[in-house]
Amino acid sequence: MNIGSARDDVLYMDELSHKNTPIHRLDPRVKIIVSVFFVFTVLSFNRYEISALISYFTFPIFLLVSGELPAGYLTKKVLIISPIVILIAIFNPFFDRETIFVLAGVEISAGWVSFFSILIRFFLTAGSILILLASTGFYEVCMALERMGVPSIFVMQLLFLYRYIFVLLDEGSRMVRAHALRSFSDRHMGIKIFGSLVGNLLLRTVDRAERIHRAMLARGFDGSITLQRRIKFKTFDALFVVFWPALFILMRRYNFSGLIGYFLLGIVK
């Protein structure tokens, strides 16, 4: 992945957050609370759980559909980071060899079950966080965090990070291009050149930070940033924040997908 496509990705995510659907209109605080609740419930299952987790896909699928978000694109984004999780989980089948059930004559070890359990959890949690960002927008998330009592110094850091990520990416890609143009066929950048490039970027960043600070002072900055927005807590928000966590708890207590499975089996027999 090069710098240009990283930039496009961030911009595309930003664009997604400008849609106008019931999900986009939700109070960002509500979305954060429900998402965090979702993540914790999913993570609270024991490590051999698979079937009960399946029912949790209702939440991200509901958000994708009613938020009119591109499922394929977001899935791809989750897949890109999945190797890290696979790398962590892949050792389970080797260490945990005890057979727990037999499927079509093949012994399935506990290790494989926990491997898939980890993968499913990863898809659920990473997916729903990504959906949260895509349907809310980074700034709204920051603002909601501030309203929810996160210290403003952290929120400010996030705001500036996001505002200047583009400027930094541009600056970085110009430097990489300048290097590529003068290094001809030798595409490999030695550690020495890379080091001075990064050092140079850091110095530029420090200079820029100083100029920005001056610009802020010039407009009366005194240590705190206020975002002027009105968030309104509506009936739909209240329904959302009650319904989903309640469903998560129900799904935690009763294995819905298991129940449906038994029910279907019963009909077949």
Add this chain to the structure above:
Amino acid sequence: MSHHIVEAKDLYFTYHDGTQAIRGVDFRITHGESVAVVGANGAGKSTLLHHLNGSMVPQRGEVRIGDFPVTRERLKEIRRTVGMVFQNPDDQLFMPTVFDDVAFGPLNWGLPADEIEARVDEALTKVGALNLKNRSSTRLSAGEKRAVSIASVLAVSPDILVLDEPNSDLDPRARRRLIELLKTFKHTKIIATHDLDMVLDLCPRTIVLAEGKVVADGRSFDIFNDEQLLKNSNLEKPLRMQEYPDFGQQK
């Protein structure tokens, strides 16, 4: 009316690395004047401008805004009086959206929340950028960024506008629009620039800096006719005042 005076008296400033950026600058700009500050790269233009709103503090001499010297105690008041438009809009527009950027000043000066929106709209309308209100600053064109930068300064209604190379990155049309916009402002204006043609349009008076000193201060037209002065300060006659080359006879 004498309250919007900008005055520099025997100003000196040396950077940490020993560069003497300003070495004895004196001038007095009165209410409603529009003055260009020109000079070669490194002549001390930006350093001088930073002194005018207290971003930098003089090491010797003083800067007076209105009837008071620029001191740390009066910074807040001075920064509200002197609106500064920075050279690079990316430094000036640091907030998530255009609205947030324009509202930043008014919010910091403690204006009531329900007045903020009206202020922002007013400032954006003045620069013809009201339609950009909810856009993110990252995605604006250079001309739009410049307009929003100016709006972000106008939002606190300063008396004095200081602009650092306001058209350095604009295409000819955006440049023209900026000039027309600046013409409509009644503020005291101080503009640092290399664009001497723009100076002809906007500033009857010009201050020429060279190596940290004022080498000329007078009517723009007279200064631009002084070939020797222009040459010594790395400048060139505005294109409009140059002779039109006769291509027909050049064979």
